[in-house]
Amino acid sequence: MSSFDSLAKNWDANARRQALAKAVADAISACAPTKVEKLLDFGCGTGLVSYNLTQLASTIIGYDPAPKMVEVFNQKSPSPNIYATTSLPKDSFDLIVSSMAMHHIKDTAATIAKLAQLLKKGGMLCIADLESEDGTFHDRGNEGVYHFGFDPDALASLFTQNSLEILCKKRIFTITKHRDFHVFLLCGQKRA
Numbered sequence: 001m002s003s004f005d006s007l008a009k010n011w012d013a014n015a016r017r018q019a020l021a022k023a024v025a026d027a028i029s030a031c032a033p034t035k036v037e038k039l040l041d042f043g044c045g046t047g048l049v050s051y052n053l054t055q056l057a058s059t060i061i062g063y064d065p066a067p068k069m070v071e072v073f074n075q076k077s078p079s080p081n082i083y084a085t086t087s088l089p090k091d092s093f094d095l096i097v098s099s100m101a102m103h104h105i106k107d108t109a110a111t112i113a114k115l116a117q118l119l120k121k122g123g124m125l126c127i128a129d130l131e132s133e134d135g136t137f138h139d140r141g142n143e144g145v146y147h148f149g150f151d152p153d154a155l156a157s158l159f160t161q162n163s164l165e166i167l168c169k170k171r172i173f174t175i176t177k178h179r180d181f182h183v184f185l186l187c188g189q190k191r192a
């Protein structure tokens with residue numbers, strides 16, 4: 001069981017997580033204002049971002065390797081068109097979003113390449129994550145943390161290497177703990 005499984009039940013009770021997810025969803029909606037058919041939320045957790053994007057997509061599929069996160073996501077679903085799974089779908093998507101998951105994944109380049117592959121031509125990939133930090137963000141220690149945030153410009157060059165044209169790269173939220181931790185949103189569109 002991953003540490004995220006043990007956090008799943010109370011994940012949504014954290015007001016800061018709720019506020020961050022809302023800010024991420026609002027910033028994605030501003031960048032991708034047209035309603036799409038299929039959305040993938042990669043590293044969806046309990047769906048805090050997904051459930052703020054229901055107006056943007058007819059079908060929302062969440063992917064997360066932590067079964068308890070997926071369970072909570074699915075308990076909240078109001079429709080068969082919104083669900084989560086522990087297996088990465090093989091479908092093609094119009095919009096792929098991911099919030100605060102990428103720093104938990106070792107091989108960033110391979111993950112961006114995989115997500116770019118899952119996009120339809122003209123589809124968008126939107127990643128929100130921490131800007132580079134000093135390794136003190138996670139209160140419970142850094143097990144399962146592979147990156148102390150990211151340089152958005154470095155991530156943007158991985159996007160362009162995968163034929164994703166940058167549409168938006170900006171700071172969208174600040175988490176204040178013993179110091180400020182900034183969250184960026186990077187959106188790219190797969191060339192048609």
Ligand SMILES: C[S@@+](CC[C@H](N)C(=O)[O-])C[C@H]1O[C@@H](n2cnc3c(N)ncnc32)[C@H](O)[C@@H]1O
Nearest residue numbers: 004043044045048065066069099100101104105
């Ligand atoms: C900080 S949580 C963010 C959850 C959700 N996106 C949110 O905003 O509330 C990070 C999530 O990434 C997931 N995760 C960990 N390793 C992953 C991987 N290799 N691929 C996809 N998701 C992963 C975890 O299970 C966890 O649910």
